[in-house]
Amino acid sequence: MPSLPSTLTLQHLTRLSLTTTTTTPTFLHRTTSKAHDALRAMSSVPPHRMFQLRLDPLTGNSEWVVLEEEDEDPQNPTKALLSSTSYLDMLNDSRRNTAFHEAIKKTLTRPCHVLDIGAGTGLLSMMAAKAMDSTHTMENNGGEGMVSACESYLPMFKLMRKVIRANRMEKKIRVFCKRSDELKIGLDLPSRADILVSEILDSELLGEGLIPTLQHAHDELLVANPQTVPYRATIYSQLVECTYLRKLHDLHGSEAHASDCVLLTPSGLETAICVKVQQHAMHCDALSAETKLLSEPFKIFEFDFWKRPDSRGETELQVKATSDGIVHAVVSWWVLQLDCDGAIFYSTAPKWISSPLTEAPDWCDHWKQCVWFIPGMGMPVSRGEQVSLEALHSETSVSYNLRNANKRLEVDPRLYNSEHHLILLPERIAIYGDREWRNAMLKATRSALEGKSSPLCIVADDSVFLTILIACLTSSTSSHVISMFPGLREKGHMYLQAVADANGFSMDRVEVIGRKTCLTLDDTNQRKVDLLVGEPFYHGNEGMLPWQNLRFWKERTKLDSVLSEDALIMPCKGILKACAMSLPDLWKSRNCLSGIEGFDHSVVNETFGACGDLPELKVGPCLPYFIWQCGESKELSEVFTVMEFNFQEHIRACYGKTKSQFDSVLQIGFTKPGVCHGFALWIDWVMDAKNSIVVSTGPDSRYWKQGVKLLSKPVPVGPLGLCDLGESCLVDISASFDSSAGELIIDSTFSSL
Template sequence: MEDSNNFLENIGDIDGEQDIARSAYADMLHDIERNEKYEKAIAKVISQMKNKGISVNVLDIGTGTGLLSMMAAKHGADSIVACEAFTPVAECAVKVIEDNGYSASIKVIPKRSTDLIVGNDLPKKANLVVAELYDTELIGEGAILSYNHARKELLEEDFLSVPSRARIYAQLVECPLARSWNRPFSIEVTKNDSIMPPPEAEICSGAPAVHDIQMSQLLSESFTAITDPAEVFCFDWLSPCTPSTGHNVTNLKTIAPGSVNAVFFWWTTDMDPEGEIILSCAPVWAHPDAKKGLLPWRDHWMQAVYYLPNDVCASEIGVELVLEAFHDEYSLWFRLGERHHNNSPIAVKETRPICNCLLHLAYSRPRLGLLNDKTRQNKYINALKRYLFPGATVLSLGDGSWLSLIAAKLGATVIAIETNPMCRRVIESYSESNGLQNNLTILSGSIDKFSERSFDKKINFVIAEPFFEDSVLPWDHLYFWMEIKKIKSFLDPGMKVLPSRVKIKGLGVRFHDLHKIQTPIVETCGFSMKQFDDLIQEAIDSIDETIEPHPLWEYPCTALTDIVNILELSFALDDKSSHSNLTDVEVTATDEINGVVIWCEWFLDDDIVISTGPRSPTNKGEVIHWDLHSKQGCHFLRNINNINSWSRLQFLAMENDCEISIEINRI
């Protein structure tokens, strides 16, 4: 068996390294409640079987680090076969098991459970299956298929399972924020003139996939619960077979009036056959342990939003709604109706929603929310009204930006460069349905593909959000300025650029939980995870950037330093120099700092600023409220136990032709 530091040599490509880096240096093994409840249930079931004189033969499906197998061995299982399809992790599991002294008890097979053969991989059928096959949607990782195959081919008829069953709960809500993530809003350019979504977008059901979020981070005032949560599915892993498709009807009574536009849903699981040990993924307002202050943090299992194709109005309390839930082997969807007084349901579409307008395929949920943000939108409109002049020729850069439509609506002659084909088709449909074709020309591809014939006259106005689908970190959107520099010969010397400049800012924080995705496990439930830590650390060092993008509105953190200006750039054509800046911020030993957050502020004017960072003033020692539609750059400080040995965070930022590099050091 090779050492863990040689595993990566056998993966063969970057994708393999990424899979390892992401495989568990997230929070799953930091989830103490998950681990403890698995062990409690495994110990209970094995004890029950032993008390009945039954020999316990365990099958561990998708063993990962081998944790569940080691729990079974610790509590007296007679034989254990663990399978893991991802070979490097299967090899690591062998080392973890060896480190913990269970090599003689556990056989690890680098295969999918559906490829196992009794008499070859397993000496005989197992009578206890332990597995963690869930995702946020519960069944998205193939739990139904895996359990059904195991029942038929790998397990005795009277087998037991940890977990034993799972339940999905749904709640009907009115949530304007969620609506903004799924429906395009009209754009009020002037008091009497708006840009309307194309008809096909207004009636589109939206993307069929659910939207997983950290639902507990939604502000209570951001939604209204129209009904209480209700169980809509129960998957019994102890039954002879779980149907690959399912349909359930639940009658719900409204507890508040409102317009239902979304279904919030989550799951719980009975860890033991009696249902005495329950693990819940409910959000804070529905979690059984919330009042005890025991709500765990998880990123591997979150909650999800399902967007309804049409709003359903419940005008008063006590209205009965009919929620229908459906599933196939990998996904869930819902439909909603209201009962007439004669108790018959209102007719609704029975087919699963599919996007037919392209907008939901071209734009992510956060991107659509960004475009629908009226406060942000009005800042752009006000800036354009302030600076656009009659006869202006405007160049619009960015993927799927509505700024080109707004400028055209205000009477400018607009040339929009669209690098993303689907975004281009969406903007074309908006232009056609709003009669903007005479003012708006949409060109496909990158800007350097166009000759002077593409432009009838000099461009005297450039607009950008800026936003590009391929951008990862906030400052990657500076790509728009690189593109402008390629066409200097087409630009009027007095050209106006919106935004006119950018500030890159940062501060030191204490992440409440997010840092766990880069924190070594060390041990859990008394089992050493050193081999796994070594494997993951090598993969992270090999593939990961030092700054990662995360939507921090979902991941609370507390400000521990002042905000600092890391770098400032002015978008002036005559500025040919590179830029650099060295700045630092004081840190005290009591700060418990574990990370740095970096974001951009785009200046449309001195008094009109678009920020991708905090959405309210930030004070030391207080939780930061981040922009809801952006990702911030996060740097996790490793080995912070020796905080007394450093007193400053130092930011070294350099820009060369819009390529930004930021180095963070502890001094």
């Protein structure tokens, strides 16, 4: 068959958005726009700007980019702001779209005033406009039928206008780039709305500000006894045992089995490193084989959208244990009733929950289940035992406390809010508690320090583990450790002070730099550095693409002037690995949009970073995912090396495996038949010069995200010699790394020979 070219451009910018107009919490719908219709034109609100913080992943430096409301320049650097969000996945959720559409058509039986809060692309607004259009001719300026849509996030608001124009509905929907709590009756809206349609739900249900938004809407924007879509939401929970979930938060328990000298959470400071006290969203279906259910599902809270909700609530239940075990977590999900008759539902329940009310869920990434970790080692229970569960909800979150006849487990916020406590992501907690990882670091560090009686060492990243390990292994009073801690900064210093005595080292031998990005000999008292180390780990950058941890290479280059001639670098190199993958669920969720329930959304594809079914010469971005949580997946090739990064040298451009611009093509054969949707990419860190200690961040290591690059179109493949007609058996890979921009480019060409 003919070759199928596919150019893969792997680039990522992390951005943080703020506005110039308010400091109100971001879960409310924020004003960032001037007038767009006759009523708004009566006010003198000036144009607003949004500032986007653009981060250079290789240096950690950032700059503010100004995004103007009226800026439609296709070359604007903020064009791909939304590519790493879950909007595309959400809009590809056909079960969600159909449920909302059916409920809106069922609810809107007459012309009325409809308000859409958090309108996104305007999909629900267009559904409402079309539903009313079928019953009565709508007039936008004074008629009975009217749709008002507010969206506070400026890039999304601009996109919504494009979508509405593409569907020729700009005269039927009045749009406001405002928070809902800034809409005014008589200024923005001519009257209170009869019907509210809104989808401001996250995996926890409340995290996007559902309660305060509904409260304000009922107080100021809606008629008495309004109709709403959705009608009601109910949160359900279940007690589970799962060792993997325990490892994601119980570092103190994991350290009890460690064989090294490091105590990250010594006795009396068990929560010195901990996860944030909240529910954590994750795909629990991926853990079903290692999860033991210890109770039946039980209802926690119910929220009616058609009436004003309370800011806080609590409930206490007696939950019967259905098996012997240890409760490690409470898994929760919600069920949405979209119509008042109770005929249309949507559920985020895991697949082990079956219900006659909802269809079996498809994999999607925008709504997951939530996990509440039970403190410490968990709560042992016996079959038939009654467990008292207390659930509390605030305006934006749900929390739990458990007790039985023998034990009470509740979270004391004071134990987690001390100034010396470090809040890390669950996966980082699990890495620090992993015996194999710790042994690899111990072995590599001991080897690097061998023969050095009083070394000067620099920890280039945010690794508190390596800082403590080196301080413990270098007992000489003249040895010294300098920790850069570019992300942890002063918090890292206070943490080290708190655990120093328990680990047997003096803070006189440890220095934290924090904000300084480059060192000179003046900073080292004219001493040359003997050892430069990193995991690498940069606090706050955990969600970035794997190769963006090559920031370590950049830092090593900047520190070259203070390194001794025989300085050891650990890790000594990084190896970019890849594997061809079948990822049908992920590919479906990132596929290009065309019509959603009959509404054209093709104009959003480039902005959202759509990958599948792209026009010719268009490529989607590479995005970070936990492969093991991406639904159905299958490796179609052996793992292969794309290129190597030698940290003994200064950072430089790299080309494929051979480092030659003219001879950098790798030819990879497929080992299994299937449909190739793209490639998973990651870095293996070689910690020693003998290549004997390697820390892999690939799909088999569930604590790290991989980079996923989806093809423009899926390609049927098969092993060489066993390919059917129309299948490819080989793929040619060429690669280059731009060290100045941190950009990785991969070209792939499939062939049958």
